[in-house]
Amino acid sequence: MTVTRLDADRARDFAEGLAELLTAVVADGASVGFLAPLGHAEALAWWEERVTAVAAGQLAVWVARGEDGRVTGTVSLAFPGKPNSRHRGEIVKLMVHRDGRGRGLGRRLLSTAEDAAAAAGMTLLHLDTETDSPAEHLYRSAGWTRAGVIPDYAASPAGVLRPTSLYYKRMPAPTR
Template identity: 45%
Template sequence: MIKQLDEDEAREALDDLCGVLVDCVEGGASVGFMDGFSLAEARLFWEPVIASVGRKETLLYAAVDEEGHVVGTVQVGFASQPNQPHRADLKKMLVHRRARGQGLARLLMEAAEKGAISAGRSLLVLDTATGEPAERIYERLGWLRCGLIPGYALFPDGRLCDTTLFYKRLA
């Protein structure tokens, strides 16, 4: 099940959110963190995200398993510049390795797009590690590739990582 989390629900799910992020980093995902990333560090990442949800600056979606645990997540961050009220950034689309292969990434992306439309956004942008599975997911969901930046970031193990930029116009 995909659910939009409000600030209180996100605080209740904080341990699960941290677990998903740590699992993805341990699995080699280039999502901003390096090997040895801890649950305590994940908490430091999630706390401001949750506060942003409370300020209505971010939409936070969670994939919840049968036991009620968060196993995937994605964020829609609203552009704060006055000349970009139509745009949002898709951020940190993460699925725990034990929950992959069930279509959760697609469901999370669909929920994020619907939420962005409901919030009056007509353009979404994202970046992702070039050559990684998420890149193919975005293409299958109709996102358009608009560029590649070589050596933009690092994988958790320290190897350089190219980044592909995508956008999607929303109906």
């Protein structure tokens, strides 16, 4: 399993595989911002929009690939644009294909994004995830702290309103 950070050109190259991953995790019920059924064209258009953010330095995207080269996971780190928030970042769209689950890939992707955030001088990360989802166990076991729950925050892929849990993690202060 290889994990690679994508620049804008590589993000374009991987858009098809990332779209396939996105449609698969939504079909499996992951609440990542889309309703089911999610069409390939919509998923591809969404990933192609991310290329602009990657090129502008607003988003870092990592992709995990199996031995066969197929995309099995991804995670992104969003960099804030406001001067008063450059010390923090947001973990977004951590996704692992059902075939890659249970092998530590989610933790590896999360650690990769955390390490990059620390290297960039970020001292605080945050994210949101569906309350009582499998992802919550990952975040808690990786040292994240739940800040609270917002009821009826987002619709699940099936269209049912679900609560979201907000998490944060303090990163080590950069050494000088």
